Amino acid sequence: xxxxxxxxxxxxxxxxxxxxxxxxxxxxxxxxxxxxxxxxxxxxxxxxxxxxxxxxxxxxxxxxxxxxxxxxxxxxxxxxxxxxxxxxxxxxxxxxxxxxxxxxxxxxxxxxxxxxxxxxxxxxxxxxxxxxxxxxxxxxxxxxxxxxxxxxxxxxxxxxxxxxxxxxxxxxxxxxxxxxxxxxxxxxxxxxxxxxxxxxxxxxxxxxxxxxxxxxxxxxxxxxxxxxxxxxxxxxxxxxxxxxxxxxxxxxxxxxxxxxxxxxxxxxxxxxxxxxxxxxxxxxxxxxxxxxxxxxxxxxxxxxxxxxxxxxxxxxxxxxxxxxxxxxxxxxxxxxxxxxxxxxxxxxxxxxxxxxxxxxxxxxxxxxxxxxxxxxxxxxxxxxxxxxxxxxxxxxxxxxxxxxxxxxxxxxxxxxxxxxxxxxxxxxxxxxx
Numbered sequence: 180x181x182x183x184x185x186x187x188x189x190x191x192x193x194x195x196x197x198x199x200x201x202x203x204x205x206x207x208x209x210x211x212x213x214x215x216x217x218x219x220x221x222x223x224x225x226x227x228x229x230x231x232x233x234x235x236x237x238x239x240x241x242x243x244x245x246x247x248x249x250x251x252x253x254x255x256x257x258x259x260x261x262x263x264x265x266x267x268x269x270x271x272x273x274x275x276x277x278x279x280x281x282x283x284x285x286x287x288x289x290x291x292x293x294x295x296x297x298x299x300x301x302x303x304x305x306x307x308x309x310x311x312x313x314x315x316x317x318x319x320x321x322x323x324x325x326x327x328x329x330x331x332x333x334x335x336x337x338x339x340x341x342x343x344x345x346x347x348x349x350x351x352x353x354x355x356x357x358x359x360x361x362x363x364x365x366x367x368x369x370x371x372x373x374x375x376x377x378x379x380x381x382x383x384x385x386x387x388x389x390x391x392x393x394x395x396x397x398x399x400x401x402x403x404x405x406x407x408x409x410x411x412x413x414x415x416x417x418x419x420x421x422x423x424x425x426x427x428x429x430x431x432x433x434x435x436x437x438x439x440x441x442x443x444x445x446x447x448x449x450x451x452x453x454x455x456x457x458x459x460x461x462x463x464x465x466x467x468x469x470x471x472x473x474x475x476x477x478x479x480x481x482x483x484x485x486x487x488x489x490x491x492x493x494x495x496x497x498x499x500x501x502x503x504x505x506x507x508x509x510x511x512x513x514x515x516x517x518x519x520x521x522x523x524x525x526x527x528x529x530x531x532x533x534x535x536x537x538x539x540x541x542x543x544x545x546x547x548x549x550x551x552x553x554x555x556x557x558x559x560x561x562x563x564x565x566x567x568x569x570x571x572x573x574x575x576x577x578x579x580x581x582x583x584x585x586x587x588x589x590x591x592x593x594x595x596x597x598x599x600x601x602x603x604x605x606x607x608x609x610x611x612x
Contacts, residue, residue, distance in 0.1 A: 196243050196256060199374040202269045203365050204318060207311040207377050208288035208358070209265040211385040212303035218242070218257050220302070225255055228297055251292050260454070261306060263385065266290050267377075288358065307388040308358040311377055319364040330360055338479035339472040344368045345376060346474070351483060359384060379465045383480070386462040387488060393455040394491050396448055397498040403444070404501050411437060411505065415512055418519070424527070427520050434516065438509045445502050452499045459492050550601055558594040565589055 201207070215221060218240075225244050226236040237244040237255075244255040252267040266289040288310045290298060320326055326335055326348055333350035340347055344367035353359055361380055365373060414433055421427050462484075471479050478486075566586050 197245075198371070198378040199245075199252065199254060199265075199267055200370045201267055201313060201373040201377060202370050203313050203315050203373060204271055205267060205269040205313045205373070206289045207265065207267050207309075207313070207381075208290040209263060209307075209309050209311075209381050210290065210301075210305050211261050211263045211307040211388070212301060213261045213306040214303045215257075215262040216302035221255070221257065221262060224297070224300055228253070228293065251289060253293070260389065261385070262303070263381070264290070264293075264301065265381065266292055268292065287356075305357070306392070307385040308353070309361060309381055309384050310358045311361045311363060311380060313363045313365065313373055313377070316364055316366045319362075326362070329362060331355070336478050336480060336483050338474055338477065338481075340376060340469040341368055341372055342470060343472060344372070347376070347380070347469075347480070349480075376469070379468050382465045383462055386458045386465065387484075390455050390458040390462060390488075390495075391491055393448075393451050393495045396451060397495045400444065400448070400498055400502075404498065404505065407437060407441060407444075407505055408501070411508055411512070415508075418512070418515060421519065424520075424523055427516065427523060431513075431516055431520070434509060434513050438506075438513070441502065441505045441509060445506065452495060455492070455495050462488075550605070554594065554597045554601055557597045558590065561593045561597070562586060562590050565593070 216224075222237050222239060222241060222244075228234075229236045229246060232248040232250075234246040234248050234253075242257045244253070246253055250268070252269075254263075254265040254267070256263045268289045287295075287298065320329060323335065327333070330348070330350040330352075331354055333352050335348055336351050337346060337348040339345070344365070346364045346366065348362040348364070349360065351359065363373070363376055363380075368376065414430065414437065417426075417430055417433075421430065466481060466484060469480070471481055473479050473482075569585055
């Protein structure tokens, strides 16, 4: 048997980027960096960090890096448009949920363990930043008021996940440190389930932000698309008012200009809107994986997405559909105008052919007239030659009539002979053609 060379690589691909295993209690801080440094540069920085904490260095060309040391676990993943850095610190909390020790650092959370100098060396723009704290049920805050204090008094969003074995709380807002806080209270989940919950929550946040990247672009395009739609409607109305070939050509030039503008809009933003659809599908998939259940009087993450996130995504989708509709309308209008141009050209060609036919008939008549005149001219010159030949001869000595009668009798014979000869030549030319 011969195995395919990619068989093992394809199976390994299914097992890349596994979820973490997190022992409770734990604190997780993560950032997603848009437009990061080249992957080689990131790997060099990770290698320096690994050396500092006595961890194995990442492999060259790797797209992910998962390592642990005595103080924390670090996870780095490289994606098409962004990179994520996640730090997990497991261990008992040193204070209350809302106390001063709830996070390692009020600005950077668990990421502060990496050192401010190393964090400042990260290139790119942070598109998503999250702090997630995982607590067992007996260490969780009691009452809604304590939860609100933890989330700086913001309105709570939450629900039970994994068949009621854990509860998540969040405000879905950036707090003073620029991070979004999430609290996971365990009531029966194990370390693997806690890791899956953290991974899903982080991916929901990141993919949601990446989805919404297209929203400002979509809003900026709306006026231009509305203008193009109005211009196309006016152009379509002009189809009813066309009278001359010049009008049709001018209208075709307008359509070409509009089509060029629409195609440029589609090409300039094709990647962003295509990526938006992919990120949206990933967000919805990760949200479904939580198997969320409602808590009375509290909005779930799913409800928040339906109320806030999906309308924003639908705005992007509507812009894409309107651009596609514009392209299709221009195509249909161009086909109609092309058909009209074809009819106009056919009519013009028919008139031209009719004119050429009339011209051919006229030319034939002129040719026949010229042929007639040519026969007369040939006869005239022929008779002049005959007369010159006959005049010196003593005709009257041998016949009882004069030179004039001979010329008179010869004239119709010469004329008929000339006419026959011309027609024979014309017939031969016609047969050869």
